[in-house]
Amino acid sequence: MDKVSDEVDDLAAGSGFGAFVRTVSFGGAGARGCFLSWLAAALLLLIGVILLVTYESVVGKAIGAVLAVTGAALAITGVRFLRRTRAAAPRAHLFAGGLVFVAGGRLTPYPWPDLVMTTRIETQLVGQAMTQRQFARLELHTRDGDLLLSVGEAHIPPIAATARAGGVTEPGTLDMGLP
Numbered sequence: 001m002d003k004v005s006d007e008v009d010d011l012a013a014g015s016g017f018g019a020f021v022r023t024v025s026f027g028g029a030g031a032r033g034c035f036l037s038w039l040a041a042a043l044l045l046l047i048g049v050i051l052l053v054t055y056e057s058v059v060g061k062a063i064g065a066v067l068a069v070t071g072a073a074l075a076i077t078g079v080r081f082l083r084r085t086r087a088a089a090p091r092a093h094l095f096a097g098g099l100v101f102v103a104g105g106r107l108t109p110y111p112w113p114d115l116v117m118t119t120r121i122e123t124q125l126v127g128q129a130m131t132q133r134q135f136a137r138l139e140l141h142t143r144d145g146d147l148l149l150s151v152g153e154a155h156i157p158p159i160a161a162t163a164r165a166g167g168v169t170e171p172g173t174l175d176m177g178l179p
Contacts, residue, residue: 004020004023004093004100007107008093008100008102008107011100011107011109012093012095012098012100012109015097015098015100015109015111016097016111017095017096017097017098017099017100017109017111018095018096018097019095019096020093020094020095021094021095021096021158021162022094022158022162023091023092023093023094024091024092024094024149024151024155024159025089025090025091026089026090026091026092026149026151037074037078038075038078040071040074041071041072041074041075041078042071042075043071044067044068044070044071044074045067045068045071045072045075046071047064047067047071048063048064048065048066048067048068048069048070048071049064049068050064051063051064051067052064052065052068090102090103090104090149091103092148092149092159094158094159094162094163096162096165096166097111097112097166098110098111098112098114098115098166099112099115099140101148101149110142110148111166112162112163112166112167112168113166113167113168113169114142114143115140115141115142115143115148115163115168115169116140116141116142116143116168116169116170116171117138117139117140117141117160117163117164117168117169117170118138118139118141118170118171119136119137119138119139119156119160120136120137120138120139121134121135121136122134122135122136122137123135135152135153136152136153136156137150137151137152137153137156138150138151138155138156138159138160140159140163140168
């Protein structure tokens with residue numbers, strides 16, 4: 001199970017939210033881009049080390065050293081970027097009595113009864129054959145109508161179950177089908 005920071009835990013306890021359920025994270029570094037940067041760093045480092053070991057000329061060793069240092073620097077930069085983007089990604093910490101939304105360094109508590117949960121079913125045409133496919137989205141809004149979060153099918157069951165158990169307002173499902 002996920003862990004929350006002491007600051008989030010204290011805010012949730014002070015708001016009377018009860019037990020922690022789970023954390024949903026939004027955004028951050030993409031897996032494909034991360035893999036490609038690590039692959040480039042590893043290749044540069046490997047080629048650089050091979051050139052350093054096998055070439056006897058000064059030029060070969062210099063090129064090898066430059067490639068090895070560039071690969072190492074790219075790997076270090078990748079680690080720093082990944083940490084920074086994960087830390088900055090908005091998160092919703094779900095508790096039995098509400099959620100704590102973290103975005104831009106601000107922590108905001110929302111009790112479940114003060115939120116409105118809507119499930120949207122969207123129908124889209126997919127592929128060259130224009131096949132209809134339905135996608136479900138779950139949205140949480142404040143009572144003022146501001147969109148707090150919108151998640152796809154993978155996150156719907158745990159969020160919906162926790163929100164319903166906490167007493168979220170639920171007007172129903174909106175079918176956003178094709179005209």
